Amino acid sequence: MTHAGVLSPTTRDHAIAAMTGAAGEAELDVLVVGGGVTGAGVALDAVTRGLATGLLEQRDLASGTSSRSSKLIHGGLRYLEMMDFALVREALQERGLLLTRLAPHLVRPVPFLYPLTHPVWERGYVGSGLLLYDAMASFGPLSGLGGSGLPRHRHLTRRRVARIAPDFRTDTITGAIHYHDAQVDDARLVLTIARTAASHGAQVATRVRVTGFLREGERVVGVRARDLEHGQDLEIRARVVVNAAGVWTDEIQEMVGGRGALHVQASKGIHLVVPRDRIRSESGFIVRTEKSVLFVIPWGRHWIIGTTDTPWSYDLAHPAASRTDIEYVLDHVNAILREPLDHEDVEGVYAGLRPLLSGESEPTSKISREHTVVTPVPGLVMIAGGKLTTYRVMARDAVDAAGHSLRTTTNLQLRRSITEKVRLLGADGFETRANQRVLLARRSGLHVARIDHLLGRYGGLVDELLDLVHARRTLALPLEGADDYLAAEVVYAVTHEGARHLDDVLARRTRISIETFDRGVSAAPGVARLMAAELGWSADRVTEEVDHYRRRVEAERRSQLMLTDQEADEARVSVTDLV
Structure with a gap:
């Protein structure tokens, strides 16, 4: 066991040796495919329930969707408007856990202004929604920890908005509501979850691509893989394989002839990064657009501005932001700023793919972010959908499904998930x-x-x-x-x-x-x-x-x-x- 969750060249080699049996280790109970936030979460959940666990990632930890998000840990106000109360409440509870217990060093409060353009009905409508948002965050498992860990929302006049955000155009608004959510460096969160899993005994290896599945009859009993660093072919046996490959779900599914059990639609979201001095404000903004929402998010000495929400059918590893995408974001943010931004103000651009569960012909911005777990063939669990904030719940559900498969083959009685109590590395101290x-x-x-x-x-x-x-x-x-x-x-x-x-x-x-x-x-x-x-x-x-x-x-x-x-x-x- 790696005491401090060290991931080094040496520990990578040891992990591969352990997973292939070259180190004399027994067969894995659970092998996770995918090193994004969901896969890392599954590895942590499984290993802390006492299961022999391994994780394979074909590139780097968080190299896909999980390093290219809006970097928010939030309930999702637009899901509240869609009446998806269960999803919002679940996400708010997870936000509180991360803020107050699991990762207070990584997850921190971030303030937002929600501008209002109608004097009466909108303030009541949005205000009641945020009242419900705060209430959902305050009750439940965290009530004994001081609630949500964030200040409650408050109503602001137009003059007060101008003092908080001098560069925000106030001529078209009647005021705003000031509220808090939370943010995180998404890639560091994934890395820390994976290191925490390793510290509890999980074997973690990146740059290992799964090329096929080992089968005994209908049952999946492991994977064939390629060690990309050393050019070696591997066989890794496991009682259950959990596919947490995100937008690659369909490709993994086809390897076992399970096509149709899940269909994941990739939706591209792009973000711009600009220096903090380009927008004078003490708070971020969230503004509704005709297709989705626009976030202007404080990020250290920078702002992150996004996002788009459009179908993507090209290269999954390297989604690209077009000039059209960039101008869409600039046009929408400039509509709310006194001093417009242009292309020369943009420091960075990144594009990520959301793995949305599909099956309908509706726009991607309308598809729910709820996750689904299926077992298309014995010995294989697949999980898709969801969002960064609820990774721990997704992981718990996937390991529960793996536990059902383990019970049918080994009579193993799976212990309940304890990850709501397992602080991530760096939280202690x-x-x-x-x-x-x-x-x-x-x-x-x-x-x-x-x-x-x-x-x-x-x-x-x-x-x-x-x-x-x-x-x-x-x-x-x-x-x-x-x-x-x-x-x-x-x-x-x-x-x-x-x-x-x-x-x-x-x-x-x-x-x-x-x-x-x-x-x-x-x-x-x-x-x-x-x-x-x-x-x-x-x-x-x-x-x-x-x-x-x-x-x-x-x-x-x-x-x-x-x-x-x-x-x-x-x-x-x-x-x-x-x-």
């Missing part, structure tokens, strides 16, 4: 270290603002970063071209967080790829050299990684000049992943 921030700054020689930054990313594990800085003082230096991050964070990403390629660090362990105007190109050489020292890369390998990253950025920029999805996809897929 976070409050204490936050109180000690000045002392930590004094001892480490770092500015208090740097300590705050580390606490918000690593929580109680901040000591591990500070130990690196103490041992190697050069790691206390900020990265050239991305000075929000320290060199120590790159080294830690490799030694503890499973980073294998330059993309992994620039796009997911940090968010340099969307938080800098050059998309991380100037930071890439220095980051690659730091990684090389830990991974044993040659000079040629460093050059290859940097060149690939630059070509990836160029392809993304080209795609963002195209008017159609097809043209954008053709530009983006011209650069494939490194193996």
Whole structure:
């Protein structure tokens, strides 16, 4: 067992050996396919119920949908309007758990203004909805923990809105309602869930692609897979395989002839990142559009603005944002701003795919985000749909279904899920270290603002970063071209967080790829050299990684000049992943 949930090159090799039986381990009880938030959640739920658990991801943890969301942990106001009260209540309870118990170091409150344009009926309508929103969050399992952990909503006049958000156009509104939700760095949440699962004994291996299923009669008894790092074919046996592949669900389903059990429709959502000084406001905004909602979300020294909601039928690994998408978002945000934004204000652009359960001919913005669990053939559980906020509930339901399959073959009595009590790595000790921030700054020689930054990313594990800085003082230096991050964070990403390629660090362990105007190109050489020292890369390998990253950025920029999805996809897929 890995004591601190370390994901390193060595632990990856050990995990593969354990899952294939080369290390003398017994057959797995549960093998999870997919390293997004749902798959990581399933691995954590299964291993904490006492099941021998493994997880395979074909690329990097959170490399798909789970690193490209709006980064909100929320109930979903639009689902309240759709009368989906059960979904909203469930999501609000999960939001409260994450804020107050499971991941207080990663999940934090974020304020929003909901502008009102009609003087009487709209204030009553929206106000009553937010009253219900607050009430749903305050009652239930968290009532003994002080409720939702967030302030209640309040009504604002137009003058008050102007003081909070000087750059918001108030000439077309009558006031606003101020309320709170929560946000998270989605990729870090996934990584932390996976590391927590590993700390409890789960075997986690990235860069392993499932190529088929092992069968005994009708029953699935494991998978065939390819270790992309070492070029080896593997067989991994498991009593139950859980497919949590998100938008790849249909492809996995076809491997077992189970087509039709689930159909997942990919819906593309794009987001823009702009510097914080481009919009003067103490609060984010949420505004209804003709198709969906527009979020303007505070994100450190930046704003995240989105999103779109359109069907996507092209490359699933690298969805592309077109110029049409970008202008749609700019047009809608400029309608509410005094000083309009243009393309030159955009630091970063990212596109993600929502895995929506389909079967109807309705627009993707109307499809519910509720999840579904099915068992198309014995020994295989499939889960699809859902949202970032409710990952833990999805995982619980998937493991419950796996437990039914285990009972029929092994007579194993599955214990109930306990993940509502299992704090994620970094949660323990976070409050204490936050109180000690000045002392930590004094001892480490770092500015208090740097300590705050580390606490918000690593929580109680901040000591591990500070130990690196103490041992190697050069790691206390900020990265050239991305000075929000320290060199120590790159080294830690490799030694503890499973980073294998330059993309992994620039796009997911940090968010340099969307938080800098050059998309991380100037930071890439220095980051690659730091990684090389830990991974044993040659000079040629460093050059290859940097060149690939630059070509990836160029392809993304080209795609963002195209008017159609097809043209954008053709530009983006011209650069494939490194193996």
